[in-house]
Amino acid sequence: MRRKSPFRRMMAVVLVIVFAFVGFNFGKMFFGDNAESRLTEVTNIIVAGVDVDGYRTDLILFVQVNNIDKKVSVLQIPRDTKVNNKRNDKKINSAYFSGIETLKKEVESVTGLHADFFATITFDAFKEIVDALGGVTVEVPIDMNYHDPIQGLSIELKAGKQKLDGEHAMMFMRFRKNDDGTGYPMGDLDRNKAQKEFYSAVMKKALSPIGILKAPFLYSAVMKNTTTDLNNAEVRELMFDMFTIGKNNVNIYQLPGDSKYISNISYFVVSEREAKAMISENFR
Template structure:
């Protein structure tokens, strides 16, 4: 009994210590939770959020200007991923965003990896929310030094090398040397080298450049997830909790870190994908151009809205009218395109008298489950019944001044 009591006492004391350590992670966060939820929130006007479904933006920042010592030296994101967790399905999905992805900042073309250098976490979160039309609930950020220390804290991972890697950059003190076919134990330093490599000094390397590098990163992340799920990680938990507060930054509380960290480890297979698109030169600069149509299935996995698709709605047969109740030209037409992307075909557009409120009028043919589905699909919560003289339509949408779905 004495031994049991001692063990329980140690566990409780350790838990308190680790909790305090984890709580320190958010002390210096650039954005707190209440701030981050208001950034670029395009879904406020309708979608019923699944509160157990979250998106975390993971940011890995580079060294900035070589030789610079100032903490304010602008740092781009070398790695950017959205981690999605849905408690209902217990699924974890990770989506990598290529660092050369084209976005607009202050109405000028730029690469998404520059957003953090321009405006810190706030700009990075805003860029991802606008690009993918999702809400980011939390973020986590680490630099290369932190990455090395965190990997060391878990004891590193073993991985098979798929390419000859031979690269030296004295300016960054970066030296990468791995041989194809060998299995290497990656400690923090070697993990950074593996994570960053995409070409050799002689010009050979990954044919797809950064996209190929992302595939290497996915392989590495899978190995890390396997390590975290292994019983062998238990003795290293103290080291992990001591390392995280020193090198990582997040707006998650200690409670949330424990809650979602445990959920990730308990989940089954983690789905890891990369945004689809194509490379294009604009003004002599190579960009990765995100293609929304090619990412519909991927986006459905990271959207914070849970929709029951078994509602027996034939979208192709619904007659829909979209009316613009604002002074914004073309608003109804843009919303029509949004609906067409979701599979609705029979859509007419027009203008109506000025309206403050955005709302949907539905015929009486829809059951409760179908009404909920439509609210989520259309991203509009304000539902009313169609009047008799408008019964030729199944759905009428009036876009008012408070519309947040389409700008």
């Protein structure tokens, strides 16, 4: 059998990408809902991963889709970030219990960034997205062995570079400590670093030719497991913006600060000066 030349293989891939973009944009224009888009050239969204009890956010991301500079900037906000509020619980991950507006307000208080929209996503979405992509390869930094029968949570991962399916990716994302109390040496700082590598791996694969072809499945996984004030047409428009911007212009940042014990409670305390400089340089 005659083998295809590298050039022909490359052209085949290019054609697949072109048809995928055209098809996705066609669907966006003709099969979207009738709601008017409220998106602007710079759109800010709080994305929160909701804990199993629905009271706290296990992860918080501030996502800025910037169509002026053609980039996407993502800011990780540690769940233990200390905030000034009237609640007994001074950690930002408890803000969601008081409502999404409280979460928006507290995110703005530590970042200076105002969110236009929100999306709360369950961990089932992570599983479905990763499975739709055929798995994601990441470096598991330490052995992870944690069990919580009350939540029905079982995490068992060995350290090392490996391809994770959806179920094991969720374990990786949710891990905080082992049954014996050991865990990441630097606590939430290391946890956020590991999660950042996961986001980057997912983003890289989602914005690859394979990911573009999987766009309808990714859209379905997101919408089934998400509560948001974005309408369906806006979600599709944002997904298309992400594909257009491309993986090389997506940057993930971590809120600067340090882990500290205050009154015997572990917090992440934001470095206001460093945070202001980093946000000013990378966000509009």
